[in-house]
Amino acid sequence: MSNLVIAEHDGAEIKPHTLNTIAAAKAAGGDIHVAVIGSGCQAAADAAAKIAGVSKVLLVDSAEYENQMAEAVAPAIVKLADGYSAVFAPANTFGKNVMPRVAALMDIQQLSEVSAVLGDKTFERPIYAGNAIATVKSAEATDIVTVRMTSFEPVEAEGGAASIETVSGTGAQDLSSFVGQSVVSSDRPELTSAKIVISGGRGMQNGENFGMLEKVADKLGAAVGASRAAVDAGFVPNDYQVGQTGKVVAPDLYIAVGISGAIQHLAGMKDSKVIVAINKDDEAPIFQVADYGLVADLFDAVPALEKELG
């Protein structure tokens, strides 16, 4: 048996979430093949071939896959999927966008955001914002699976020597087209793969005050996140959001500043190894999940923290 992993890439490089996704496929057992679908993505395919544990790379390099529009990419995955035990993709906005489209075209019920692969077509997945864990068994010939990245340690990006097989494209589509993107570039680590995350909530009061968190983040090599309340209030952009509907993070250290701890936020960070909460309300629910709680005004505590870190 063999499993197919859909790589997330930018043409030149494989995105880190692909490595967590391969780890999930590895847990299912059997050979692992990786599909690199894009336009001008030979370099990404070469990188995929070096990933430890991958035996074959399927390269679909054709103009219609530029910008990874779901209407174009889904038929390409359908074409490749036949005969695999399962097809895995990361449960980020890339995988969530395209995989249900693949599943419907194949008349298969998808498994979303799987957090454990138990074998025998059985998987665990969180439901109700992670307040319950369901064990589900599939009876589909090919399982279509998106993977909760934080539940799987990434495989090594180097050490493999897979063959690369070229597959032809599936043709242009005229249903949708790409206009543009606004992506904030930052020198800090990416939120979902950072070892340390410091997040701010409504208590931050405004966007400028996030500068205090950034100073601490720079001393710790941390990423900066936010609660939904802070994003809704316009303090920071949407890509900062940690929670049920934002990003799921599980760093070694998560520092929640001025975050009350709504269940929707806890859903995105409660698998962190160590949680610190700084909040002036000692009744805030965040303290129930925090390993270390500091009841203090964040406008005193955060500058003091920065100073203490030296």
Next chain:
Amino acid sequence: MKVLVPVKRVVDYNVKIRVKADQTGVETANVKMSMNPFDEIAVEQAVRMKEAGQADEIIAVSIGPQQSQETIRTALAMGADRGILVQHDGEIQPLAVAKLLKAIVDAEGPGIVLCGKQAIDDDANQTAQMLSALLGWSQATFVSKLEIGDGEATATREVDGGLETIKVKLPAVCSVDLRLNEPRYASLPNIMKAKKKPIDMKTPADFGVDPTPRLTTLKVVEPPPRQAGVKVADVAELVSKLRNEAKVIS
């Protein structure tokens, strides 16, 4: 054009859910139920499109038990014109939901379908994309801004790196994200008016769709609880504990 909005009845987002002792699922008896919050945003968007003269009829569809009528009534009170309830007791999974919605789309011919991006019970995030695939339509997922043009729509999508803007041909299926709008509260007169709006009663069999779940739930359990932590007195103690006890910073 017509706008179709699927709405799901779920455990209210403020309720702390309880897993059943026999591990068969989550307790939903005697629990406050509401419209899925993302679906409220979709209804609001449809109503705003109608107010802007971009839509002439809004149809709210729900698939679920008899009580899902209440969810449809909520949509009608917000401004939807009529409802369709596909009555089904027990679990129904996204693929079957998408097939039922496709049959309804085929019958009603909407110019756009506005879905919530995910339901807060099963957190699947599949139905909109599946419906779009079954129809052979364009899709715009996780939409935080939507402009309807001539035969096409421009959508801003919330993606991991930030925001992405795409154009989709109409008809299209959109799944809406949190920041598209802020849903209105229905006024009392509108709640009264909604009681007189029609709801069509259907069953999956009327559409020739088999609602049997394709994935079997073996058990549902609570996640392992986190150990209760400690309160520290000040920042110095916090940093000392993080360095020497938790060893997560150097």
